[in-house]
Amino acid sequence: MTAEFPETLTDRMIARVNDARLAVERGDATGARSRRRRRRPSSPGSAISPSSEEGLKSESLRRVFRDLGISYRRYRSQTGDRVVPGLRDAAYNFRTEPSLTSLVAVAAFLDELDLLS
Numbered sequence: 001m002t003a004e005f006p007e008t009l010t011d012r013m014i015a016r017v018n019d020a021r022l023a024v025e026r027g028d029a030t031g032a033r034s035r036r037r038r039r040r041p042s043s044p045g046s047a048i049s050p051s052s053e054e055g056l057k058s059e060s061l062r063r064v065f066r067d068l069g070i071s072y073r074r075y076r077s078q079t080g081d082r083v084v085p086g087l088r089d090a091a092y093n094f095r096t097e098p099s100l101t102s103l104v105a106v107a108a109f110l111d112e113l114d115l116l117s
Contacts, residue, residue, distance in 0.1 A: 009116075013103055020060040024056055065091075065098070068116075069091075084113070090102070090108075
């Protein structure tokens with residue numbers, strides 16, 4: 001493999017999260033749907049602002065997760081396949097605690113289907 005394509009799945013997800021972070025920092029919209037969507041009210045005790053380091057990291061992870069979901073839903077609509085066993089649990093785990101580790105767990109299922117290229 002070339003240096004342009006990181007070798008491990010974790011490396012590839014880190015690259016995607018970094019790209020998403022740059023897009024978040026630039027304020028790039030992900031489409032009309034995201035602009036129309038209402039923001040969830042933050043909890044009263046929430047000290048994380050969208051411009052904070054944690055906020056940027058979290059938003060970047062969620063953006064990559066949404067992109068993976070779009071790819072998977074497109075794949076399922078084309079193939080008519082059922083949800084891959086374990087993927088739903090991995091997605092729930094990511095939503096409960098967004099992290100690079102839980103994102104890689106979701107991505108592993110999609111990588112087996114060759115949806116990450």
